[in-house]
Each structure stands twice: as structure tokens, then as C-alpha cells.
Amino acid sequence: MSVTPESERASRDESAEREDRDQLEGFGYQEVLRRTMGLARATAVNISTSSVATAVFTLFAFGITTGGTGLLVWTWLIGFIVMLLVTLMFAELGSTMPLAGALYQWAARLVGPRTGYLTGWLYAASQIALVSAVAYGISPFVASLFDVELTPTQQQLAAIILILACTVLNLIGVMIASAVATIGAVAEVGGMVVLIIVLLIAGFGNQPVTVLVESQGLPPDTSMLPAFAAAMLFGSWAWTGLEMATDMAEETKDAAKVIPRAGISSIVTTFAVGIIFLIATVLAIPGNVDDIVASANPLQAIIEGNTGGAFYKLIAAIIIIAVFVCAMTNQALTARIVFSLARDRRVPFSTSLAKVPARTQIPHVSTVMVGVIACAIIVFIDALAAITTACLTGLFLCYILVVWAQLFQRLRGRWTPVWSLGAFSLPVNVLAAVLGTALTINLAWPRGEDVWYNKYSSVLFVLLVVVLAGVYYLFAGREGRQAINRIETASVAGHPN
Numbered sequence: 001m002s003v004t005p006e007s008e009r010a011s012r013d014e015s016a017e018r019e020d021r022d023q024l025e026g027f028g029y030q031e032v033l034r035r036t037m038g039l040a041r042a043t044a045v046n047i048s049t050s051s052v053a054t055a056v057f058t059l060f061a062f063g064i065t066t067g068g069t070g071l072l073v074w075t076w077l078i079g080f081i082v083m084l085l086v087t088l089m090f091a092e093l094g095s096t097m098p099l100a101g102a103l104y105q106w107a108a109r110l111v112g113p114r115t116g117y118l119t120g121w122l123y124a125a126s127q128i129a130l131v132s133a134v135a136y137g138i139s140p141f142v143a144s145l146f147d148v149e150l151t152p153t154q155q156q157l158a159a160i161i162l163i164l165a166c167t168v169l170n171l172i173g174v175m176i177a178s179a180v181a182t183i184g185a186v187a188e189v190g191g192m193v194v195l196i197i198v199l200l201i202a203g204f205g206n207q208p209v210t211v212l213v214e215s216q217g218l219p220p221d222t223s224m225l226p227a228f229a230a231a232m233l234f235g236s237w238a239w240t241g242l243e244m245a246t247d248m249a250e251e252t253k254d255a256a257k258v259i260p261r262a263g264i265s266s267i268v269t270t271f272a273v274g275i276i277f278l279i280a281t282v283l284a285i286p287g288n289v290d291d292i293v294a295s296a297n298p299l300q301a302i303i304e305g306n307t308g309g310a311f312y313k314l315i316a317a318i319i320i321i322a323v324f325v326c327a328m329t330n331q332a333l334t335a336r337i338v339f340s341l342a343r344d345r346r347v348p349f350s351t352s353l354a355k356v357p358a359r360t361q362i363p364h365v366s367t368v369m370v371g372v373i374a375c376a377i378i379v380f381i382d383a384l385a386a387i388t389t390a391c392l393t394g395l396f397l398c399y400i401l402v403v404w405a406q407l408f409q410r411l412r413g414r415w416t417p418v419w420s421l422g423a424f425s426l427p428v429n430v431l432a433a434v435l436g437t438a439l440t441i442n443l444a445w446p447r448g449e450d451v452w453y454n455k456y457s458s459v460l461f462v463l464l465v466v467v468l469a470g471v472y473y474l475f476a477g478r479e480g481r482q483a484i485n486r487i488e489t490a491s492v493a494g495h496p497n
Helices: 005-026 039-050 052-096 102-110 113-144 152-172 174-202 209-213 224-237 255-283 289-293 298-307 309-343 364-380 384-411 422-444 457-475 477-484
Strands: none
Touching: 005 255, 039 052, 039 174, 039 255, 039 309, 052 102, 052 113, 052 174, 052 209, 052 224, 052 255, 052 289, 052 298, 052 309, 052 384, 052 422, 102 113, 102 309, 102 384, 113 152, 113 309, 113 364, 113 384, 113 457, 113 477, 152 174, 152 309, 152 364, 174 255, 174 298, 174 309, 209 255, 224 384, 224 422, 289 298, 298 309, 309 364, 384 422, 384 457, 422 457, 457 477
């Protein structure tokens, strides 16, 4: 009998599905999520999660007012270099341990179950806060479409409505959610590219190239080192969701091979589009830089100053779609983290949170819980910088903990990943650990003249999560503590025994 290309492809797909299932069972888990995503969709979901549009549009005003025109651009480059090193290490980890819950699972297996437990709680809490920050940050741009300014209460309400819409889409199923994410990624990159071209043409000659290395927009007596340190919040904001490809691994075909490619290609795409956009935007600043920086919405002022209000609204509508998808994919990611913790009985109401209906094959209770808590954060905290700093600090703490653990196991000769950088793995691991730690300390550092609880939001956030995790551990009962202290896994190649 002749073998057709279709039958060969079907045979390869069946073999990959069997390998995925066997690998998951090797970690002690049964397959309950639906594998529907290939490389293209996994990459699109990763791009939507990191979301260059979200990073630029939500924190552009913060970046240019704290760092001026030059640091706005260069902090983006510095953040990318550090987090690319981290992403390369995550590619090794994800190819070897392609499990929902990513950082939680990696920490538990590289260090131990209690460390994994604390990492999982901080990881989940940080991601929920990230959903809140994205929804809250884009609300003013939604209002700008209608030429209105929102009161703080209205901004909170708009953000809550956005999160509820994300929750509904995520409950429909991963096929719909990943399709929306693909559309969002295309719209985001396409919209940004169009905006870059228009700004380069319409804004040509508005500012000299030297503005890219100057601190225009800042007071003359500004000290550059503190300004740089503060502006790194903007330079770090885009590099979240680096592990997204692994969090969705149990819904990805041939996950061990797809994860490294999806993660690396998405962060490179985000950087390339972002750095070109920032350069084009700064060079296109119309008139006096100080006047634009002092405006209510500097990015809107730059776009409208070069193109007019109608074009701005068109671009804003596209970007809002992209940011909505960013919030949606981050919620989906976070629900998988909670699901992963729940199936290992490491959170309250584990039985309910771990449920996955056969019809949709998504963790529906976890999805709803993430939406509810994200809305609650918005209700009780109305400061974007405080939410952003807190969630970034929590996430980056999880990142560096895992990278340091990976380095420790590598030096002990107990880490052999499925995919690796070969001879470059060790130096990249060292640089990722050291530079990632420096970036995290800078993010957590209290600065500014804000009220004390906003000023120390990152420290308070981490302490609160650790206390809550500790309280649950104490009151979980003997069986609950036994579950927390146990790792549901068999020994596999590449895993430190």
C-alpha cells in the first residue's frame, strides 16, 4: 500500500501526541486539557501575553516623565537583553518540563516541594495582579476614543468590565481563546508597524537624532542615575509572560519542541517592534518636548500632533483590541497556574479549582476565580504604578529563583535539558541569574514621594503572599501538608533526581 503525505503527517501527529501524553504521565499527571495549539498559535499567544502594545501604551507616560526621551528608549533595550538571557534558560526548562504551572513546577523539581509551593503562590498572585494592571492601564485609552477623561471610579469600572469580558471568552474554550489571541497578535504587530511607518514619514525632522541620547523632558537638575533606575520599570514591563509557552504546554502539540521556538521568537518580535516604535515616536515629537511630556497623555499628543485625531482613534482602537487580548491571555495563563497548584492540592478549594469539564477541557473554576480576584485588586488599589511594581517584583522574584536553582543544579552536574545552548548554557545561566537579580532589586527598591503603602507596594505584596501561603500551610491539616510536601513526579531524563 502506498503511503500518502496525509498519512505520513497523521502518523507523525499521532506519534507526537503519544510522546506528549507519555511525558506528562511520567510526571505523574493524566492528560485532561485539550492539545490544540501548534507552533504558530503558541507563538501568537506568547506575543499577545507579553504584548508590546500593552507595555508601550500603558506605561509610555511613566517612562518618558521619569526617564526623558533617551532613557525611554534605552531602558527598553537593557530590559530586553537581561530578559532574553532568562528566556533562553526558560526554553531549556520548558523543553524538559513542559507542565502547566511552569515556574511553580520548575521550582518544586529543582529545589523542593516547599519552595515550589511558595513560588506557586507568589507566581499566581503576581499574574493575577498583572491582569489587573493591564486592564486598569488601558482604560484611559478606551475613554480617549470618546474624547472623555475618566474619574478614578470610572476607570476602575471600565477595567472590571474588560476583565469580565476576558473571563467569558476564556470560558468558551482554548480553541476560541487561542484564535482570538492569534487575531490580536496580528492586529497588534500590524497596527504598530503601520503607526511606525506613519510616524517616520509624518514626523520626519520634528526632532534631531540626538534627542535619543538626551534627557529632554526632565527638569534640568535631574540626577540621571535615580532617573534611570526609576525608568527601568518601563523597560521591564514588556518582559512578562516569558514562560507562557510552558504554562500552555499541556494544550500544545509536540510541546517539548515548540516551547523553545515559541518563547524565543516572541520576545525577539516584541523587542524589535517596540524599539523601532519608541525611536520613531521620540523623533516624531511635535514642537517643544517639555510641553508634550507635561500633557495629560504624551503618546496621544505625539500621534495626534502628527496625524490628527481621526487616525489616532483608528490606531487606538486596534491597540485596545491587542491589549484586551493581552489581558485575556494573561488570565488564561494564570488559570493554568492555579489549576496546576490545585491538582497538587496546594491551594484552598483544590477539588473545585482542579475541575476540567470534558466538553470544554479548560479549568473553568480557576478561570472565574482569577477574574474575581483581579477585579477585587482594582477595587481596592487604584494606583497603576503600585500594581505594576508589585506584580513585576513578584514575577521577577519567581524568575530569578528558578534561574538560580537551574544554575545550582547545572554546577552539580544534575541538569541535562532536552533543548540547550550547548557550551553557551553555563555562561548564559550565570548572566541571567546575576543580571536578573539586579533588575529585580531595582524594581523592588522604594522610591518617590508617594504614600508609604504605594512606595513599598512590592515588598508589602510579596510579604502578604508569603503570609497567606504560610497561614494556609498551618491550617491545611495533616493531609494538606503532606500534599504540599510531596512532588507528583517520576524521574525523567533531564530532571535533577
